[in-house]
Amino acid sequence: MSGIVLSASVRQNLLSLQSTADLLATTQNRLATGKKVNTALDNPTNFFTAQSLDARAGDINNLLDGIGNGVQVLQAANTGITSLQKLVDTAKSIANQALQSAVGYSTKSNVSATITGATANDLRGTTTYTSATASSNVLFSGAAGGTTAATAATTLGGTSATLVGTAAADGAGTAASLAFGLTLAGTPSATTIAANGAPSDGETLTVNGKTITFKSGSVPAAADVPAGSGVDGNIVTDGNGNSTIYIGTTATPTATVQDLADAIDLASGVQKAVISGGTATLSNSSGTNAAIAAGVLTLHTGTGADLSITGRADLLNALGLTSSVGAGDATVTRQRTITSASLGTLIQDGSTLNVNGKTITFKNAAAPAAANVPAGSGVNGNLVTDGNGNSTVYLQGGTIADTLKAIDLATGVQTASNAGGSATLTVASGQVASSIVAGALQISTGTTSDLSIIGTGNALSALGLTGNTGTGTSFTAGRSAAAGSLSGKSLTFTSFNGGTAVNVTFGDGSNGTVKTLDQLNAQLLANNLSATVDSTGKLTISATNDYASSTLGSATAGGAIGGTLTTAITFTTATAPVVDATAQSVRSGLVSQFNGILSQITTTAQDASFNGVNLLGGDQLKLTFNETGKSTLSITGVNFNAAGLGLANLVQGTDFIDNAATNRVVSSLSSASTLLRSQASALGSNLSIVQIRQDFSKNLINVLQTGSSNLTLADTNEEAANSQALSTRQSIAVSALALANQSQQSVLQLLR
Structure with a gap:
């Protein structure tokens, strides 16, 4: 290949084409892997940093499984505790059922003695x-x-006083002709009350607390009046001072001023009514009957109460x-007078004295005849x-x-034998009747109970029973203690079943002494004892239900009796409790x-495990939260079987045997619940910690993986754009190379 000679332009295009191919290969690799750093050659720093982050994320991810298991262990323990709590509550309900069932003994250990005449109010x-x-x-x-000092003969009532009216505005005449009705307009009449004074249907007068009611129409026949009431003239009276006056009609008035005067007398006690067969027979009771003379109405108070009349002003004015x-109410009063024969302060009608629980009532009336007293009573x-x-x-x-006789009857100093409506009073044996000496009441307390007198109205003050200041609200006096009296005698009990030892002194209830059964029980309660007294005066002191199985005075329970009271009266030897077979x-x-x-x-508790770890069975749970093992949480389990909760199997015949034994079980169950x-x-706190760390680890893994990705991941959008651009550049380079080779192709043509 070295023998091939390329032109400069061709070589330049070839180099460009080779560079584009390299870049295109790199881009396609990034698009294929999704990463811009695939090896350390791409970017040593990013490659190894990302690898470290991925490794840490992987380590933490491996720890998440253990953390998840820890969460389940805690949840299993929590589920177990929930169930255990329900079981403890069930056990507690059983114990409470024992408390609510009959105590296991028909008779609890007790000592007793009989005190003649003892009652719950005075032992x-x-x-x-x-x-x-x-x-x-x-x-x-x-x-x-x-x-002048009062004497036994001094009367409780006063002397009747007179209330004299004035002549009626219309010149009213005599009582026999003075009828209630309306006058002719502007024309006074001698036989009627003025129009504005005439009573209307339903109108009332109040006399000494009694009610007089005016009613239209004619008076009913004797056979038609309510039971216990009676008719007299135009009046129907109930015999107790309340009356209804039938006034007829406007056209034909019937009731007279004398009818009203009689009704006022019945209410004030001046007259009384004997009722028989629906008819009322009126007669004088005290003072002087009301009368009308020369148009003037004269009223009198009775001797037993002052006179007070309240009613419409126009009506009272017309009288x-x-x-x-006016149409509003007005009140007319007249007080009785007092003399040397009566008390200086007269007792008010309706006042009462409550003497040792018995009631003495003072009533404005004359004593009834024997034939008229209630059945069983006597006069x-x-x-x-x-x-x-009473x-x-x-x-x-x-x-x-x-x-004084009434007070003696209430205290028992005197007794009454009632027969035929009459009462024969007898001074009880050994008693002295109450009397008055030099003006002071000498009241015998009797022996039945200490003297206690309270009152309503003014009876207490009128009889000098309000103390030196005159403001006292009660009068009390204690009986005298005779030889052998229980007053001052003490009664002791040593601590009984861990209670507070008792040392009480019998007396009148003051200064810490004990008189009543309630006071004695208040002292005995802290020593797990209680007392009762029956109708024969038998005082019994026994163990409470909490310690029904214990024997008073025993070496194990304590509660030995002592004190000077035991020498004055004889207590029985403490009896052992008697088992109630059914209750037991x-x-x-x-x-x-x-x-x-x-x-x-x-x-x-044994079943509350997960993956072999039981936090309720004493196992320990250790959780690791980071890859170095330095962040950990150790949770120490507990033994929550029955013994671990402080609960033990109950023993028949010992546990639940009485309320104290049962309460001990209830107490242990309450401790177990706590x-x-x-x-x-x-566990909830630890579970919260573990869940927080679990969430933290998950988020941290995400952070680490995101950081790793940021260092190595390619931007696919960018790489796709680069791929398109490189493809275009490659096409251009090929075209440029073709152009560069065209000159050589021309030479080739010449050679042909």
Whole structure:
């Protein structure tokens, strides 16, 4: 080939064609491989850098499998914990069922003693007490100067006072002709109340808290009135001071002012009504009956209450009782007077005293006849008693002596024998009836209970029972302690099953002493003991349900009884608890169910594994997060079988045997639940870390592979454009070579 001679132009075109072919080959290789760096010869720096990045990405990718397995191990453990928690909750429900079932003993260990007369309100009983005397403040009569001491005969009610009206505005005449109705317009009438004063249907007057109602129409027949009510004239009264007055019609008024006066008297207690067969027979009860003379209405208070009338002003004005006018209400009052025969402070109608739980009511009325008292009750003087200590004292004739009798009946100092509506009072054996000395009430407490008096209205203050300041809201006094009294005696119990030792002193309930059953139980509760008292006064102190299986005073449980009370009364020797076979059978069945749950807890913990790793079985999980092995996470497993959770199989006849044993199991289950929740939290935290690192590794692999690609990958768009350009250049070079050879072809033609 060296002998061939090419022209310069041909050689130049040939070189160009060879260069284009080389470039085209390179471009086609890049398009075929997709890389611009295929070997170290292409770009040593990029080639080896990319190779290093790819190698690291591959190493991390290999670690992802281990990380994924670690995630599954953690999830398996978490699933196991969830199931274990449900099993523990099931076990807890079984334990709670044991707590709710009957205690396993029909009788718990106890000691008892009988205290005569002991009640839940006073454990000290009655036989060891004598009645004491409590003095009230000095009471004075209504004599001038207010210094005369009251006596037993001093009345509770006052002296009737008079309320005198004025002549009616229309010149009303006598009571017999003064009818309710309307006047002719502008024409006064002697037989009717002025038009603006006439009562209308449904209108009411309130007298001393009683209601008088005006009703249109004629009064009903006796046979048609409500049971217990009666008719008198145009009035229907219920016998308790409430009345309905039938006023007829506008055209034909029927009711008279006398009817209204009688109704007011019934409400104020001046008159009383005896009802029989629907008919009411009215008679004077206290004071003087209302009357009308020369058009003037005169009313009187009763002796048992002051007079108060509230109603429409125009009506009261038409009656001459007020100068007020209008459709609004007006009130007219008149107070009783007090004298040397009555208390200086009169007791208000409706006031009450509550004495040792019994009620004494003061009522504005005269004492009823024996035939009219409620069945089972009896009247004695001016009081009616039900025989159980509850009484009503009638103010229109009642005295201090009647009040003292009522108090004695409530305290038990006196008793009542009721027969035929009459009450015969007897002072109880060994008691002294209450009295009044130098104006001060001398109230016997009785022996049944300490004295406690509270009141409503003004009864407490009117009787001097509000203390030195006069503002007291109760009056109390304790009984006197007799020889052998339980007051001041102590009762002790040593610590029972880890409780707080008891040392109580019996007394009136003040200064830390114990009087009531509630106070005693408050002291016993902290020592796992409780007390009861029955109707015979038998005080029983026993173990609570929590320690129903324990024996009081035993070496193992404690709770030995002592104190000076044990020398005053005799306590029984502590009895052993008596097994309830049925209840224990139920609890034994629950023990078996519980043990079955524990077995499932253990097997569930054993099954919570993945790929041979069990974090609930004590295995350790170690995860590597980078290719150098320097970034790792070690997770130490736990043993969450029944024993690992602090749970053990229950023993028949020992566990669930009483509430204390059951509560210990409940406590261990609560601890197991806490342990499971704590471990679940730790696993959740670790799982979060692993998942974060898993995501990080995936993203890092992507970064490394992208970086490697950026160093070696070819731009296919560019290489395609280069291929097209080189193909064009190659065609041009071939054409140029052909042109360069044309001169030699001309010489060839000459040689031919």
